Amino acid sequence: MRGVVYDGTDYQLVDDLGVKDPAAGEVVVRIEAAGLCHSDLSVINGTIPFPTPVVLGHEGAGVVEAVGSSVTTVKEGDHVVLSTLGNCGACQYCDQGKPTMCRSTFGLRPQPFTWRDAPAYSFANASVFAER
Helix, strand or coil: CCCCCCCCEEEECCCCEEEECCCCCCEEEEEEEECCCHHHHHHHHHHCCCCCECCCCCEEEEEEECCCCCCCCCCCCEEEEEECCCCCCCCCCHHHHHHHCCCCCCCCCCCEEEEEEEEEEEEECCCCCEEE
């Protein structure tokens, strides 16, 4: 898999990313369209502190390739737009139809990738600058 990785010093296009199979509640999306946002640049210039290495990109749309257990709202082949606002689907805010208020997933920093045989972070739970 290839993607844009920021290592804390520089960003680069790499061809040696590994990605885990989706865990419970997770989805793998083949990105068909991605946007470059100021937030991505802010990670690179240090305005947004983020652990590294990190696979950048958080504005994207594509087609679901795989779903983890307990995923019921999308299936393989569905066309989706990614959200950077993760939510649990079970707290009072999610139950009230206010998933943007969910704090159950706030601040989580998953590491679904490997790069140079070490875990790599996903930026904003999306990492749309990666493809198989």
